[in-house]
Amino acid sequence: MAVGETVQLAPRDPDPDATYRWHLKSAPVGSQLELADDEDVVSFSPDTSGTYVLELDAPDGTHTLTVRVFSGELAPVGAGGGASGMSGMSGMSGSARPVGESGGVSGSGSGAGSGGGKDGGRPRVQLQGSVEDDAFVVRADPHPHPDSDTDRDDIVVEFLVDDRDGVSSSAVSIDGWELRIPLSAVGNRVRIHGVALADAYSVPDTVEFSREQMTDGGEGDEDFRAPSESGSQPRSDGGEDTEESGTSSELRSDGGERVGESRASSKLRFDGGEAEAVTTRGATGVVDRPNDPPEWSKDVTLYEIYVRGFTDDDEHDSVFEAFEERLDYLEDLGVDCLWLTPVLQNDHAPHGYNIVDFYDIAEDLGTREDYEAFVDAAHDHGMKVLFDLVLNHSARDHPFFEDAYKNPDSEYYDWYEWQDSGEPGTYFDWEYIANFDYTNLEVRRYLLDAVDIWAEIADGFRCDMAWAVPNTFWQELHDRVKEKDPEFLLLDETIPYIADFHNGMFDMHFDTTLYFTMRQVGDGNMPAEAILDAVDQRAEVGFPPHASFMLYIENHDETRYIVECGDDAAMAAAGALFTLPGVPMLYGGQEIGQRGRRDALAWDHAREEIRDHYKRLIEVRNETPALGYEGVYRRVDYESDTDRAVAFLREFDGDAYVCILNFGDDTATVTLDEYEVDSTDLVTGEDTAAAEGLEVDHVAILPVN
Numbered sequence: 001m002a003v004g005e006t007v008q009l010a011p012r013d014p015d016p017d018a019t020y021r022w023h024l025k026s027a028p029v030g031s032q033l034e035l036a037d038d039e040d041v042v043s044f045s046p047d048t049s050g051t052y053v054l055e056l057d058a059p060d061g062t063h064t065l066t067v068r069v070f071s072g073e074l075a076p077v078g079a080g081g082g083a084s085g086m087s088g089m090s091g092m093s094g095s096a097r098p099v100g101e102s103g104g105v106s107g108s109g110s111g112a113g114s115g116g117g118k119d120g121g122r123p124r125v126q127l128q129g130s131v132e133d134d135a136f137v138v139r140a141d142p143h144p145h146p147d148s149d150t151d152r153d154d155i156v157v158e159f160l161v162d163d164r165d166g167v168s169s170s171a172v173s174i175d176g177w178e179l180r181i182p183l184s185a186v187g188n189r190v191r192i193h194g195v196a197l198a199d200a201y202s203v204p205d206t207v208e209f210s211r212e213q214m215t216d217g218g219e220g221d222e223d224f225r226a227p228s229e230s231g232s233q234p235r236s237d238g239g240e241d242t243e244e245s246g247t248s249s250e251l252r253s254d255g256g257e258r259v260g261e262s263r264a265s266s267k268l269r270f271d272g273g274e275a276e277a278v279t280t281r282g283a284t285g286v287v288d289r290p291n292d293p294p295e296w297s298k299d300v301t302l303y304e305i306y307v308r309g310f311t312d313d314d315e316h317d318s319v320f321e322a323f324e325e326r327l328d329y330l331e332d333l334g335v336d337c338l339w340l341t342p343v344l345q346n347d348h349a350p351h352g353y354n355i356v357d358f359y360d361i362a363e364d365l366g367t368r369e370d371y372e373a374f375v376d377a378a379h380d381h382g383m384k385v386l387f388d389l390v391l392n393h394s395a396r397d398h399p400f401f402e403d404a405y406k407n408p409d410s411e412y413y414d415w416y417e418w419q420d421s422g423e424p425g426t427y428f429d430w431e432y433i434a435n436f437d438y439t440n441l442e443v444r445r446y447l448l449d450a451v452d453i454w455a456e457i458a459d460g461f462r463c464d465m466a467w468a469v470p471n472t473f474w475q476e477l478h479d480r481v482k483e484k485d486p487e488f489l490l491l492d493e494t495i496p497y498i499a500d501f502h503n504g505m506f507d508m509h510f511d512t513t514l515y516f517t518m519r520q521v522g523d524g525n526m527p528a529e530a531i532l533d534a535v536d537q538r539a540e541v542g543f544p545p546h547a548s549f550m551l552y553i554e555n556h557d558e559t560r561y562i563v564e565c566g567d568d569a570a571m572a573a574a575g576a577l578f579t580l581p582g583v584p585m586l587y588g589g590q591e592i593g594q595r596g597r598r599d600a601l602a603w604d605h606a607r608e609e610i611r612d613h614y615k616r617l618i619e620v621r622n623e624t625p626a627l628g629y630e631g632v633y634r635r636v637d638y639e640s641d642t643d644r645a646v647a648f649l650r651e652f653d654g655d656a657y658v659c660i661l662n663f664g665d666d667t668a669t670v671t672l673d674e675y676e677v678d679s680t681d682l683v684t685g686e687d688t689a690a691a692e693g694l695e696v697d698h699v700a701i702l703p704v705n
Contacts, residue, residue, distance in 0.1 A: 001067065002075035002201065003046055008438065008470040009065070010041040011058055013448065013480075016441040018059045025053040025064070041439040064163055068195075076122050076200045076499070076542060121145030122203075122499070122542035123155055125196035129207035129287040136186060136209040136287075140177040142196035146539055150198040162191035183284060188212075191290075203499050203542050211285045293507035293548040294487040296384065297460070298629035300336035301618050302585035306556045307341050307365060308350045309600045310588050318366025320374035327381045333591065333611070334618030338378055339386040339462050339491075341556060343371060347397040347432060350598065351556065352388075353464060354395035354432045358450040375457055386491065387458035391447050392468040393426070393433040401434050414440050427468065438470050448480065455481045460489025466501065467494045474505040491550060499542035511549040511582055513537050518553050518573050521644075521663055522565030528572075528646035528663050532635055535580055548629065549582040554590060556598060563595050565663075568698065571613060572663040575683070575699025578617040579650065579659040581633045586614065613683075613698075620682050620701060626652040627659075627701075637673035645670055645696065649704075656704035657682075660696045669693045677702040 001007060011020045020040040027033055028050025035054070036042050044067065046052060052067040125142040140157040144150040159179045161167050171185035179192060189210040196202040311322035330338070342352035345360045352362065361368045375385045394401055400412040406422055407413060417425025417435040424434035436443045455461070461481075466474065474490075481488045492506040496513060517534040520526040538549065553561040553573045562570040577584035588594075591614040592606035621627045631652040638647040644664030650657050658677050662668040671693035679689035682701040688694045694702070 001046070002070045003049055003072040004075055006043050006045040008041060008472055009044050009054070009056075010438070010444065010470075010472060010476075011056060011441070012476050014040070014441040014444055015059065016445050020441075021057045023055055023057075025055045027052050028069075039439070040441050066160070066163055068158065068160060070197070070201050074197060074199075074201045121147055121540060122200040123148070123150070123196040123198040124539065124542060124544050125157065125194055125202045125205050126544055126546060127192065127194045127205045127207040127289070129192070129209060129289075131183070131209070131284050131287065134183050134284075136181045136183060136190060136192075138179040138192045138194070138207050140179075140194050140196070140205075142177065142198075142202070144198050145200075145542075146536070148199050154198070156197040158195050158197065160193040160195075162193065165190040183209075200542075203503050203544050205544055205546075206290050206504065207287065208290060209285055209287050288486075289546070290482065290486075291502060291504065291507075291544070292546050293629075294460075294489050296487060297337070297489045297508060297583065298548065299622070300384070300583060301334055301621075302337045302339055302386075302550060302583060303330060303333075303335040304339045304555055304585060304587045305341065306588055306598055307343060307352065309598055312600065318370040319364070320366045320370040323374055324377045327377055327383070330383070331381045333615055334622065335383060335586070337384040337386065337459075339585070340388060342388045342390055342464075344390075347395040349432065353390055354393075354397070355390055356395045356398045358394075358447065359453060372457055384459035384489070386460045386462045386489065387454045388464060389451070389454070389461040390464045391436070391473075392465045393435050396424070396432055396434050398434075415443050427465075435468070438473060444473070448477070451477055451480065455484065455488065459487075460491060462491045462493065463506070464493055466492035466506070467498065471500070471505060474501070475503075478505050497541075497543075497549075499544075499547075502544060502547045508548040508550055508583065509543075511538075511551050514549075514580070514582075515552055518576060519561070519564065522553075522561060522569035522573055524644070524663075527643035528661060529643070531576060531580070531646060531661075532648055535633065550585050551577045551580060551582040552585040552587070553577065554587045554597075555585075556587065558597065560590070560595055560597060562590075562593060566665070568665045569663045571610075571698035572661045574610075574614055574617060575659070575661050578621045579627055579661070579699070579701060580648075581629075581631065581650075583629075584618075584621070590614075616683055617699075624650075624655075624657065624682070624701070626650040626655050626657050628652070636675060638670055639673070639693075640668055640670045641692075642666070642668050644668060647672065649675070651704075658702045658704060660694065660700045660702070662696045662698055667695050667697050669695055676705045678705060 009022060014020070021037060022035050022039070022042045023037060024033065024035055028048050031046070031048045031050070033047050035044070044054070046067070046069040049069050049071040052069060054065040054067065056063045056065065123142055123144050125140055127138055127140050129136060129138045131137070138159070142152070142155040142157055144152055144155060157177050159174065161169070161172060166187055167181060167185055167190050171181055173180045181190060186209065189208065191206055191208040193204050193206050195204040305323065307319060311319065311326060316322040342355065343361055343365055344352065344355045345357035345362050346352045347354040347356055361371050365371075378385050396402070396405070400415055401424070404410040404412040404416055405424075415437060417437050419425060426433055426435055436447070438444065463474070478490060481490070489508065490506045491508045491510070492501050493510050494501060494512070495510070497509045497511065501509060514531065514534040517526065517530050521528050521530055538547065561573055565573070589601045591611050592601070592603070593610045594601055625631060627650050631650045634649050634651075636647055636649045636658060642662070642664050645660060645662040645668035647658055647660045647670055650659060656675075658672060658675055660670050669690065669692045679687050679694060679702060681688050682703070683699055688696060688700050688702065694700065
């Protein structure tokens, strides 16, 4: 973190009846910082740069937390203050996002603005690990911000050895962008965090070595217990988290001067494409990259089900039973993963985001057994299921809030944030929800127990209003679910997206920038080439190359794209979802031309030409690795007779394809300056060649000769 930033520090896996106390063990010279000595959860706001060592006294002993703080000049744009959540929208109520609104800054991290410091922006870094000559070797591959004048060789890399793993700093050696630890100095596990420094500090990355692959994410040895088992604490310096008082090693690659020779791995891509995930298993142990998205999630097609509109449940015992009857249809369409809007007991608002019981399924949908049976049926169809997790607030109809409202003597009064007026804290003047107070250990315990219940059933969480929950809580949740299932997916909803959310919190991010741009392009307010600028912004705000993004053009909070932008733009936008780098998501009914946002789906009036278009796009993407997670993306030189058309390249393992999108009502003619292509479109099977160039109605995918 940097001077000017604030982070909330809390005990992990807390016992609300226990007492926890924070204090400073050491601080940089010149620091006047003091911590509250009577609180379980504290706000840490460092006043000078350097290394801080904090201790937490807990029932099971004293835990150590090392915090590396950089000068305020290295803070990413928008990262100061630490109060995330305000978007400048008011007067709205009901769902977790106001209907019809689609913008504003809603996070304090680097997702807003240019994402960098005054001289060019935030660098990026990726770590790779290997076992060589009986040592664990970590190599960093840093790159400057695309707009920075900083030379790559001038980037400094700092490493931090995870406090939990008990590795002595004397065993660690640094040579340029390389860290080396003899395996003889490593117990069952060691995690190395690294951050690049240039005009700002980067999103940190992590690589780890463990003696054996643990199916539950643990270490398999009581002396090296997983965080939730031994009360580990959140790390505030951008790493994962810390635990018992092992020696913490904060290591700079060159003492603060120039970094030596580049040691870039051939497996890394910093050209706008995605990166290759590496998990290496050998006789000595496993090398893994915990910030990479789950393997299964990289090339799926997501499908959002609005649970109170997807089917007609009059003839079924439960809504979930009705859903099961649609699984054959979804499988035939090519869907791999289902996101269901909230299924928990709520205040009867149909969207379900105002929850009154975090432990039970909504009565109008069915029972927990019905939900589990649906998940099992989805698995039988080869589909994963995402649970919509709402942690920022409860409904005001929640019995705890009803007991606490205007009753300071209530045992639940301190569970909520309160305004001076006596009304609960909330965002956007929403009148049906109340924000939880995360400084209360009982709140944390209550929500973590709910996480444990639903993580056992689902394959991942879609995390609502992620910007409104403390980052360190997300880091705890990340480690908690990944210890049991390393392939569990965490998807954040944050508007705009925040690069730091890829630091040990989330695997996949809503690409809100691309969403808003696609709306503007579809409306004719921006040229089609703006969608390429939106993709490039991922690097500009500092997301690492291994970050995964969910691409969408509509959801339950937004007007249908086809209503706002028309048929032709909608067909092109569909092509964008399946050709641009990222994971495509369809909102239920999108594929049949549904026009109502939350209306019951008009299955009997499905537009088959639209459904066939989506089905073919899914097939082509599944058959074409260059369009997937590992495919490189880059711009190409082209000319067109309309600014409603755009062309770009996707490439993987020697196979390249030019993708052309046309958002206009009329056929676009496009000529390519640097590539010769097979003019037969993979989507339609038709020849696009004409005398003046390539003629494209909506989308064309053309192999490069």
